Amino acid sequence: MTDGIPQHLGKYEVKNEISRGSMGIVFLGHDPYIDRPVAIKVALAESLNDPESGDRYRKMFFNEAHTAGKLTHPNIISIYDAGVDEENCYIIMEYIAGGETLKSYTRPEKLLPIEKVVEIIFKCAKALDYAHRESVVHRDIKPSNILVTKDKDVKIGDFSIAHINKPDSTTTQAGGVMGSPKYMSPEQLNEEHVTNRTDLFSLGVVMYELLTGRHPFEAENFSRLVNLILHESPPPLRDFRSDIPDVLEKIVRKAMQKNADDRYQMGLELATDLSKAFDQLEKPKEDISVQEMFNSVKKLEFFQGFPDAEVWEILRASTWQDYHRHDKIIIEGELDDCFYILVVGK
Known part of the structure; x- marks a missing residue:
């Protein structure tokens, strides 16, 4: 037993608790017929038994099975089954491991x-x-x-x-x-x-x-x-x-x-x-103007003596990229079809 929940609900094995909220407790379960893990949502006994709001709570609990049960979408948790076992109301849902x-x-x-x-x-x-x-x-x-x-x-x-x-x-x-x-x-x-x-x-x-x-x-x-x-x-x-x-x-x-x-x-x-x-x-972010790129490149020792027209030609044929510290730009020994010029950094 786990918080009054039996080891089985219908055909499903009940394992450990995953989470709990205002509408119920969610357990990890197992479907022995399909052989897959499932999430089992069990209604709160005290809410079901409340003389004033018990009926409303029960309707709301099974409302999830009624509404979501008709939906099949990769970004909506699937509802597989729902039922009542003795006094326990439950819904069987898709289990998301590590979610x-x-x-x-x-x-x-x-x-x-x-x-x-x-x-x-x-x-x-x-x-x-x-x-x-x-x-x-x-x-x-x-x-x-x-x-x-x-x-x-x-x-x-x-x-x-x-x-x-x-x-x-x-x-x-x-x-x-x-x-x-x-x-x-x-x-x-x-x-x-x-x-x-x-x-x-x-x-x-x-x-x-x-x-x-x-x-x-x-x-x-x-x-x-x-x-x-x-x-x-x-x-x-x-x-x-x-x-x-x-x-x-x-x-x-x-x-x-x-x-x-x-x-x-x-x-x-x-x-x-x-x-x-x-x-x-x-798209590449243009945080720096073309003129600023030219000025930065022109100052580099490698380009001393290059005519302005050739520096502009290199810029037009190049992609300006920013890297964070410790990012790997190129790894020694790997083949590549381009070369890099460091304007700032080392």
Whole structure:
């Protein structure tokens, strides 16, 4: 037994605990028929047995299986099965070995490279676009609900308060203010109709945090937080990180517009802009003017006596590159089809 959980739930073997949260405890398990590891999410007994909120909690718990169970996407955690074994309610999910949440990368001392952040949000936007086209709105997009694999791939999880945005849906779904306040859109806080654009607002908040290590709406209490989200613009990204390009500032701003009509309307639109931004990030940065390059090269002892025209010709045929200290430029013994001239450094 582990915290009252038996060694088996249905056909699945229950092993060690992985994590726990407000909606349940997650265990490492094993599917003996397919012979693969699985994650087993078990409902909290005390929440199920609460006389006032037990029924609502049970519906929310199995809501994840109902909503996410219909989704199949490489960047969404797969739901394999769900059931009840005696008094234990459980959901069987894809197990991500060595995974951690994006929350680890929202601290200033542990920020990811800008290119990696763009890649992560791009994948999340594509995954949400797919979910939205299947009429599923997550409603709780935040760093702790996005898992990062060992190779920095991402998986969106925890669809426990997800909403099926379909007129003919017959499923009873939880209403009221649902989500995590720091990542809620204005329409969520106002208890208005929630659409896919709510998830894109929340993803914009996540992107802001991953780029800066700061929350865009930092507040000392809930009422101040609500006022910031509803009425005030967050500080520019460059207030916290000077190397963030303007194109990313514009993307984050658009994602977090107060009026849902002014935001990205679909995840694919956001993903498209991120793809264009990524192409720009990959281009060599022109931090130094062509004239400055010429002046730096002309001063080198190697080029003493070279006519200006020949120095310009060399510059036009060359690529100006910057390297960090201890970077390997070329390794002795390896074949290469070019040579390097050190302008600064040794």
